[in-house]
Amino acid sequence: MNLSKRISAFSVLGEIIRDALSGKPGKYSAALNHLIETQHTKNPWFTPDNIRMALSAVADELTPENLNKWCSFYPGLAADHKPVRAGVIMAGNIPLAGFHDMLSVLITGNRLIAKTSSKDNDLPALIIEIMKDIDDGFSDMITLSDGVISGFDIVIATGSDNSSRYFEYYFGKYPHLIRKNRNSIALIDGCETVEELTSLGTDIFSYFGLGCRSVSKIFVPEGYDLKHMISCWNRFEGIINHTRYANNYEYHKAVFLVNNDKFMDTGFLLIRHHSGLSSPVSVLYYETYKNRGTFKIIAENMKDKIQCIVGRDYTPFGRAQMPALWDYADGTDTIEFLLKKFSPGIL
Secondary structure: OOHHHHHHHHHHHHHHHHHHHHOOOOOOHHHHHHHHHHHHHOOOOOOHHHHHHHHHHHHHHOOHHHHHHHHHOOHHHHOOOOOOEEEEEOOOOOOOOOHHHHHHHHHOOOEEEEEOEOOEOHHHHHHHHHHHHHOHHHHHOEEEEOOOOOOOOEEEEEOOHHHHHHHHHHHOOOOEEEEOOOEEEEEOOOOOOHHHHHHHHHHHHHHHHOOOOOEEEEEEEOOOOHHHHHHHHHHHHHHHHOHHHHHHHHHHHHHHHHOOOOOEEOOOOEEEEOOOOOOOOOEEEEEEEOOHHHHHHHHHHOOOOEEEEEOOOOEOOOOOOOOOOOOOHHHOOHHHHHHHOOOOOEO
């Protein structure tokens, strides 16, 4: 299957998902919508709204224009080459967290040997079923498992700081790309519009804050009125009706009270001044800064832990969870890694 056919196939996948989300009838519309409505029974964090958001983010990027633009960055993609077998360990923190790795392996013409997360195995399985139906050439290119994988030449794995140590131990002898914990931050300059601050709420509350692109900490100018920003987030207050989120909220609130920690309580989000980056579910950290120069120094010191920065001159407010095809996790170019094939391991 040449590059043109691979691009065409993923373009069709994008159209199929967009049609399903818009309510248009199609061969896979019923199956997709069934998963949207029922996945929360297997994984309570995978609410229908969150799955729709994840599918929409994927489908919006799978257009001929985007795919051709992305692939044009890599002249080597069009050349014939012997495919490698890429083992992909998928994360399950948010729906379809492993899709981009799957796409990257297949768009480069390589073989995919994927291990899905136990928290998210139905969605990847259906997407792959659709891909094989679009072009049966993918049947020989994809092996999907929810157990141990073997027979790979290179490895791409995503997990926590803890699991990355195990990945390095087991896969260290192979060329590898191993991702660790990352979080996202937002920079407030004090001149944001109500619309921008409301959009920031989307970056904070989407996926209950479980994604690496979820904003877990904000930086505000010294003397900034946090209450003004908080007032823009009332539309998200319904999140407290989710049982697991509410349990986290009540737990961390109790801990803060027992420890006499200072915090702000919106009734659905706890906001605390903290030097850390990774805040728990239902908690948002913040710090103050003197000027942009100070913030840049802070961000530079944390760059290995930051997935993206939201704010003016950075990722636009409300767009953190909608990365382009060329916005790579951890800033490591997956396509370049795959094209190099047997390059030294990357960690």
